[in-house]
Every structure is written in structure tokens, then in C-alpha cells.
Amino acid sequence: MTERILLAHGDGGVLSHQLITGVFHKYLGNNQLNQLNDAAIVKSEHGSLAITTDSFVVKPVFFPGGNIGKLAVVGTVNDLAVVGAVPKYLTAGFIIEEGMLISQLEEIVKTMAATAHEAGVQVIAGDTKVVERGSADLVYINTTGIGFVPEGRNLAYSRIEAGNVIIINGSIGDHGLTIMSQRAGLEFITSLKSDCAPLNMQIEVLLQEFGDDIKFMRDPTRGGVATTIKEIATASGYDMLLAEDNLPINEVVAGMADMLGLDPLYLANEGKFLMIANKIAAKKIVEKINKFPGCSKAAIIGDVKTGKGNVFLKTAFGGTKILDLLVGEPLPRIC
């Protein structure tokens, strides 16, 4: 490990993994924490609780399609939803930089309230800290989410099998590219906007309709689709084969990513889930998703094969590329 923290320790890629296992798991490790799921599930006499936490440091705080407050609700709600939980409660911890306009804070809190309402969750506990000018960047928000997992529901790496397929519920890279474009001063491209949206209502409908045909889900946020699929491959021990031709990418995202030298497969998404499902049900699942309001680009993007936890991309030109965790140029403060 390096001697000091680098920006890349926070980008969800290789160095993040090293930090998590080398420092956090080393001391705090336990069955829950070590599973590296989007949310921990604890079984108690009170039923199965799903619990997840995320701090949001996105820069800029306001961006097309949302703001840090919307992201803070959506990110945590989605982490609960992909483990099969029904999100119920949120906590919100604010670290505010001295000098922030109260009208900006109000705008953010207002958006949080609207998004929480949309997702059907309540913010039941909060905290506010203020730090001196220059000791934060406007505002950071932590949200922790608590949900309940209905009895009999079990989405787990161990349920993944060879022959399953990989589904995504829409286009990739929109959130990450929106943020990077803003930072590159390209905000005049108005058609580009973050996909950030709560997914729990959609996911609940799918789980109720397709039940055990759905094996596992994750939301491809930091590190993007490639990193998330690689994590699933590593944890399950299966190979994953993605077909580049099948990846839904908006035209403006593809063009802009090319211009900025970014690969959409490694760009964060905030309104997307990856689903491993039985092949036999996959077409119906995709059709169902594409009937949800605003959805039309859900697709089967790959296959699960017997293997050693590798991820391969069949490129549009007919070649095959190995995909690994995000490494190299960090994309800091994307969420």
C-alpha cells in the first residue's frame, strides 16, 4: 500500500479495494462487513434488516438531473433495493462549509424530501456539523438506510449459476459523464443529464413478479458497470461475458465520453441496476422493465459462464478484451 491516501483510494477501483481489505476489514472485519454487498443483511429475532451507508461528496453539488441531496437519497435507497430489501428509514448527516448559502442548503433539503417521498422512505434522524471555510467543499451528506427483507427472499452471490444472463435496466454512463462534463466546463451540452433515480419501486415489482428467476442484483455506481461486474465475477467465481454491441449507451454519452477519453463502462450510474437472472425469464424481465415510465433501453448485456471470475468484453469489432476493476486515472467525487 502507498504511505498516503490518494484520490484513487476513493474511486471504487483497485486502490479502494486495497484500502478496504488492508485497513477496514483488518480491524473491523466481520461476516457482514466482509461480504462487500451494497447493504448488510442482519437476521435478528426482529426479522431481516438490511442496512447500508454512503457519504456523498459529489462536485459540483448541483448538476443536470439532480443535486447532492437527490443523490444522497437515491444512492442509499438503491443499495437497499438491490439486496431485495424494502427501504423504510433514512438518516441524514450534513457536514456544511461555513459560508454556504442557506438558500442552497434549503434547495438540497427540499429535493431530498421530494425524492424520499417518491421512494416511500422517511428521514427519521439527522445531524448537522459546520466546519470552517476551506475545510469542506460546500456540503457533504451521509445517508444511512434501513430496510426490511421480506421472508423467503434471498439474493446472493451463491445463487448465480452458469447459463444465467446479465440484465441492465437502461443506458450506462449518464451520471458519471454528466459530472465530468460539468467539471470540464462543458455544461452547455444541455441534453446530458444524470440518471439518478430511486429504483426500489421498480425492483419490488420485478421481485414480486419474477421471484426466484432473479438471482442477484447490484447497482453500478462508482467504478461503473465494468467494476461492478468484475466484483460479481470475483465473488461468485464465474466468468462474465459482456457483448459491447448490446450495451445501451445514449448517443450524447458515447460522443462526449470519446471526446473526454472516458470509457462509459467505467462511468458511474445512479439509476441503474445490474441483474443476474435465469435465461429463460430474461426476455420477459426486460420487456417488463421497458414498460416502466421512462425506461426503454433495458437489455440483456451478457452471459454467466463457468470460469475463474474473469470478465470479458466481446468488442464491436469482434475482438475480446479483459475487463478489470477501475484502475489508473481516478474519477474523484462522482457521488
Place this chain on the structure above:
Amino acid sequence: MTERILLAHGDGGVLSHQLITGVFHKYLGNNQLNQLNDAAIVKSEHGSLAITTDSFVVKPVFFPGGNIGKLAVVGTVNDLAVVGAVPKYLTAGFIIEEGMLISQLEEIVKTMAATAHEAGVQVIAGDTKVVERGSADLVYINTTGIGFVPEGRNLAYSRIEAGNVIIINGSIGDHGLTIMSQRAGLEFITSLKSDCAPLNMQIEVLLQEFGDDIKFMRDPTRGGVATTIKEIATASGYDMLLAEDNLPINEVVAGMADMLGLDPLYLANEGKFLMIANKIAAKKIVEKINKFPGCSKAAIIGDVKTGKGNVFLKTAFGGTKILDLLVGEPLPRIC
């Protein structure tokens, strides 16, 4: 309200209250959030869950008696304990400044693990973000705590009655003054150290032994004993009468507070609880507390009277002073 966020919006005093009601409750308000308890209690088909969240931005990060990691565990565990819950799970969200020494982070995480072990809680979910140099001050930690409230246990403002007494489990002002002394460059006073410690084991013993004789508890952190008592007085509608002569204050704290112009009644504590209890049981409760290892200064410090939510301090010179929420000079980043 002011146009911009001031440091005092984070000090737990008057401006903090204005921000909470004027912005957070305005949009996010609900029965739980509006109660302003240390932890929210939600009753579900799964039993009574207590949930609390806190971000820690203490400066300096390392101080005599602890570090930000110890504080992050203790602060959240204690918020659960004072509402009568048995703390069970913690989440931990780190916002780290680029360039932090990994050895420092490791020291902090190690302390968190030891403190969590002492308190009997598990860290089950975590998150790490890294921000650029100058966009944070070394490290900020959010912890959210989840606990279960045993059936039949009910600590509430509504249980407070005239004739009850106010108990504290030890000396006041130690944490706040330790931090302020460090910042004033007075760290050579080696006998001064933070009182930060998990209280849940002590509190559980007391609740089991004294049951309904214990009416209500809070931990007097930001804003200190005076602000917390004022909050209890306001919420319950009773007057609270404190006797200055009975306040346990360590000699070094008294002397140093005087030198720095700080009032120990408004200094943060991180290993103390205030308890409203039946007068008849109070002496036994204090005796019991003083038998806990390291405790010897628990005391009855005041009385609950019929009134209008005011707090009075009977001073050592025989006068009477009204105590209000912390106002004026902010004491930023004390926790």
C-alpha cells in the same frame, strides 16, 4: 435566519436549533425527526428499533483520551443507550482528505474496533470517499447506530414530573476543554483528557436495576450540560433548578476553563449522561454509578419543578442565574 451558514449553526446552540426547525424540519419533518431526541425510535412489526446518526469533525483528530474514531463509536453508542436501547450495529462512513497518512487512518480504525468491542457493537456497513487536499480536514467520520429497545421500556419527556431530580454520572466539561486546550496550544497540561467512553453497559445495568424510577436520559455533548438541560426543560415544560455547588468539575478543568474564559456548563462531554429520576431512588442510583470502574463523581445536581421550561442555576455565591441554550462564541468542531 442569516443568509449564510455560520460556524455557530453547528455548535448545538440557538442557531443550530433555528437551522434544524427552519430548514430540516420544514421539508423533512415527521413525528420521529421532530422529537429532537438523541435517537429515533420506530415501532414496527419487527419490534422497537432505535436509530441515530452523527458526523464527527473533531479538530484535532487525535487528542488526549481518544481520537475521532473512538469518538465516532462512543457518540453514537451513547445516543442509543440514553433512549434505553441496546446498541447492536454501527455503520461507518469516512470522508478522507487526499494525502492523509494511511498509518493515521489505521490508528483511528484500530481504536474504533477496540471501542466497538468494548461497547458490544459490530460495524456492519461502511463507505469511503476521498476528497482533494484542502476539501476536508484530514478525516471526517459518520456513524449511524441501530439498537433494539427492550419491550416495556419507555424513557420519554412525558414521564418527567415535578419532584424528580437530575443526576449526572461524573465530572463535566472534560472533553470540550481538552479539545479547546489542544487548539489553544496548551497540550502540555497532560492531566487533562477527554472523558469519551461508551456508556451503554452502565446504563443497561441501571435500567435493569432501577426500572421505572429512571424517567429520561440525554448525553450532554455539544452545547454541554446547560444546553441539554434547557432542551429537556423546554420539551417537558418543567423548570429545572441546578445547584452550582453540586456540579462535579475536575480541578484542572475548572482552572483551565477560567483561564480560557469558557463555562464548563457549556462544554461538551462524551462520556456523561444526564438522568431524570424519581427522588426516592436517586441516592441509590448515584451510589450504584459510583461503584462502576472509574466513576466516583456521580451526583444529584438539580431538581425538577413545576414551571414554564426555564433553567435556573443557584450559584455558589447564593444568586440565581437563568441558563439558556448555548449562544454567542461558537465552539466549532468539538466532536
